[in-house]
Amino acid sequence: MVNFIEKYFDVTPDPRSADWFLIGSLKQTCLIVACYAFFVKKLGPSLMKNRKPFELRTIIRIYNISQICINGYLVFKASPYILGRSIWTGRCFSVDESNPETERYTLWLSYTYCLVKILDLLDTVFFVLRKRYNQVSFLHFYHHLLLALLAPVVYHYNPNGHMGVMGYINSIVHTVMYFYYFLSNLSPNMKNSIWWKKYITLMQMGQFVFLTGFFLYPLINGEFCGYPFKFLYFALAQNFVFMILFSNFYIKTYVTKAKLKPN
Incomplete structure (x- = not known):
């Protein structure tokens, strides 16, 4: 896998x-993801087949609070760096190697974001x-895998x-999303009273619309600023996939079901 990536993406x-x-050796990441897929699709359902579902209410509350804090921390710490580079212009963000302090700062934020994406896998484990x-x-x-x-x-x-902008926008969305999860976990009545659930899905869709434009701009302009342009092509393709999947989910959940409800 590593040889393919380095050869194809140059x-x-x-x-x-x-x-x-995780970052130093991709074998670790691949092993974790493979174990996740095996547990979710095979081992987990097999172990739970003749067991009652676990409640996990307290664990999930702690998990949701942790996600709110970590994602919120990433947004807070990354904002001066991301917004200071005129994110809204869509211009290509070069890999900054001129300032050692900035390098260490962004490297640590990127590493923390990677750990959060591994932590996200617990969502599915809890479902199982x-x-x-x-x-x-x-x-x-x-999406999680x-x-x-x-x-x-x-x-x-x-x-x-x-690509750091992707992590920044994603962290904003996840801060809001896990705040909703925390509130809805407090009680069934609380869950039914939260009217803004569908807007979280719209927010997720909005991030893919924004990132599509953000990745597309330097490709159209031919302005790669030292960043591997094949990464941008791949990210752009995945954004289209997610836009389709999330749009389909929104239509089925909030449009079709709403029409089927009796007046």
């Missing part, structure tokens, strides 16, 4: 993170242990630069 590993867990198999949709499984694999791969080669 990239080399960043030596600064060579000894870091609670026997909420209907929530382990293709969209959910594919791809980001857990993609983030360490990208930051293994380029820990800052253009």
